[in-house]
Amino acid sequence: MEGIHRIGVMTAGGDCPGLNAVIRAVAKTAMGSYGWEVMGIEDGFLGLIQNRMRLLNNEAVSNILTTGGTILGTNNRVAPRNYTVKLDGRVETRDVTDRCLEHIAHNHLDAIVVIGGDGSMSIASDFVRLGINCIGVPKTIDNDLYGTDVTFGFATAVSIATDALDRVHTTAASHHRVMVVEVMGRNAGWIALHAGTASGSDVILIPEIPFDIRIVSDFVMGRARHGKRFSIVCVSEGARYKGGKQVISRIDPSSPDPVRLGGIGEAVAADIEDATGIETRTIKLGHVQRGGSPVPADRVLATEFGSKAIDLLAEGERSRLVVVRAGVVTHIPLQDAEGKQRLVPIDHPLIRAARNVGTCFGD
Numbered sequence: 001m002e003g004i005h006r007i008g009v010m011t012a013g014g015d016c017p018g019l020n021a022v023i024r025a026v027a028k029t030a031m032g033s034y035g036w037e038v039m040g041i042e043d044g045f046l047g048l049i050q051n052r053m054r055l056l057n058n059e060a061v062s063n064i065l066t067t068g069g070t071i072l073g074t075n076n077r078v079a080p081r082n083y084t085v086k087l088d089g090r091v092e093t094r095d096v097t098d099r100c101l102e103h104i105a106h107n108h109l110d111a112i113v114v115i116g117g118d119g120s121m122s123i124a125s126d127f128v129r130l131g132i133n134c135i136g137v138p139k140t141i142d143n144d145l146y147g148t149d150v151t152f153g154f155a156t157a158v159s160i161a162t163d164a165l166d167r168v169h170t171t172a173a174s175h176h177r178v179m180v181v182e183v184m185g186r187n188a189g190w191i192a193l194h195a196g197t198a199s200g201s202d203v204i205l206i207p208e209i210p211f212d213i214r215i216v217s218d219f220v221m222g223r224a225r226h227g228k229r230f231s232i233v234c235v236s237e238g239a240r241y242k243g244g245k246q247v248i249s250r251i252d253p254s255s256p257d258p259v260r261l262g263g264i265g266e267a268v269a270a271d272i273e274d275a276t277g278i279e280t281r282t283i284k285l286g287h288v289q290r291g292g293s294p295v296p297a298d299r300v301l302a303t304e305f306g307s308k309a310i311d312l313l314a315e316g317e318r319s320r321l322v323v324v325r326a327g328v329v330t331h332i333p334l335q336d337a338e339g340k341q342r343l344v345p346i347d348h349p350l351i352r353a354a355r356n357v358g359t360c361f362g363d
């Protein structure tokens with residue numbers, strides 16, 4: 001097994017709180033415990049394609065543990081196999097994988113730590129098949145990465161969404177309104193399920209349980225009849241009506257995952273107001289859920305993940321995904337996570353607990 005002297009680290013895909021904590025742990029462990037050099041690759045795979053990377057030192061990764069975003073920048077539009085270029089006003093798609101391999105060789109990178117979601121792990125697996133050593137670190141606020149019980153960023157997103165739901169609760173009660181809060185999560189309802197339960201939302205709508213709007217409206221009316229003239233509805237952006245489709249807010253053709261969900265909250269609010277006659281307002285939380293300082297649990301998990309990624313390389317591992325299972329940080333083959341999403345099982349104990357305390361899931 002060849003030794004490691006220099007590694008690259010990148011953050012790829014959508015940003016999420018805790019990315020800087022991982023970069024810090026990766027760089028400090030690699031430099032401090034093993035004496036390796038660390039190159040920070042800018043803007044995810046785009047930096048690899050364009051050969052934009054810089055040597056990180058202790059100063060570069062100092063004071064970033066608590067900061068949101070990523071000091072390296074990120075990009076959720078680029079896949080080396082389908083790189084979009086504009087030529088004379090025409091858009092062309094090219095496979096620039098060879099260019100990435102050249103840049104990896106040119107910069108003497110013996111391995112790359114890819115901090116990303118499912119799309120980034122698929123690209124990393126592709127590089128492994130071409131002989132590049134890659135260790136994956138799972139990130140996403142959506143908590144939908146296969147193979148790990150939890151991703152860092154999720155706890156912070158849940159905390160932000162819960163705070164928003166708590167605040168909306170008091171104003172809804174004062175004005176006797178229904179408030180519909182749309183949260184992120186793509187096709188997985190983890191954020192809605194956790195934030196909805198933590199805030200005591202009356203209705204939680206998740207993609208895994210298509211809902212019947214009549215059941216939701218009847219539930220809201222039932223509360224009003226019992227003196228609760230307000231209701232809080234926490235809806236996941238990927239939720240859909242029974243027999244209906246997910247609501248798409250935009251299509252980004254330059255992205256490997258072009259569908260952007262959003263807008264279901266407005267539709268649900270309009271239908272509830274029509275059916276109940278109770279004033280119903282909507283809030284779409286959007287990117288606020290991804291911003292700002294990570295909560296302590298995410299800082300801890302990010303630090304454990306970053307440190308583990310480097311220990312794995314030092315132990316001779318060349319294609320692993322760092323994961324946490326039953327509270328223990330461990331690892332699985334990188335390709336195991338490729339193209340898979342971890343959705344909420346409909347028999348999940350938290351759904352049962354929420355139902356037991358009276359939450360309506362619209363089914």
Ligand code: F6P
Nearest residue numbers: 014140141142184185186260261
């Ligand atoms: O995957 C994280 C996430 O925030 C999803 O919850 C959301 O659907 C998506 O990214 C939004 O992507 P963008 O930042 O490209 O709008």
